[in-house]
Amino acid sequence: MEFFQSLYNFFTSPLFHFLLRLLGLFIILIWLSLVFWTYRDAKKRGSFAFSWATAVFFFNFFGWLIYLILRPPEYLEEVKDRELDIRTKETQLKKQGLHCPACFRPCEEDFQVCPYCFKKLKKPCPNCNRLLKLDWAVCPYCRTTL
Numbered sequence: 177m178e179f180f181q182s183l184y185n186f187f188t189s190p191l192f193h194f195l196l197r198l199l200g201l202f203i204i205l206i207w208l209s210l211v212f213w214t215y216r217d218a219k220k221r222g223s224f225a226f227s228w229a230t231a232v233f234f235f236n237f238f239g240w241l242i243y244l245i246l247r248p249p250e251y252l253e254e255v256k257d258r259e260l261d262i263r264t265k266e267t268q269l270k271k272q273g274l275h276c277p278a279c280f281r282p283c284e285e286d287f288q289v290c291p292y293c294f295k296k297l298k299k300p301c302p303n304c305n306r307l308l309k310l311d312w313a314v315c316p317y318c319r320t321t322l
């Protein structure tokens with residue numbers, strides 16, 4: 177009986193109420209930081225930051241979970257960086273002249289195959305032996321049908 181008495185005393189004590197309030201405060205803090213975190217993360221990823229933050233505010237932890245599942249996989253800055261990277265590579269290739277369509281290494285106009293990866297680039301005309309593009313149906317130099 178004494179055990180229950182002390183238990184009862186504990187649950188009615190000011191200390192317990194204080195702890196309960198502390199716990200409530202803690203939960204509210206986590207909740208608000210989830211809202212804030214979602215807003216910032218969605219903004220960085222170019223998603224609808226305000227709508228997502230509102231969803232997390234109302235649906236709490238579940239809204240946050242749904243956001244984690246549905247959010248765009250990468251940051252906007254990463255996408256921009258990658259696009260910029262691809263563009264610089266493309267301009268570099270253009271400056272260097274012709275390149276192999278398979279391995280992107282430099283090739284000359286009169287190469288029949290890529291010297292790096294064996295990719296077929298051109299074919300010689302069976303009649304005049306001039307180099308033709310692979311998809312040509314007729315030799316434009318001697319009119320031989322291929």
Ligand SMILES: [Zn+2]
Nearest residue numbers: 276279290293
């Ligand atoms: Zn190649």
Ligand SMILES: [Zn+2]
Nearest residue numbers: 301304315318
């Ligand atoms: Zn020909």
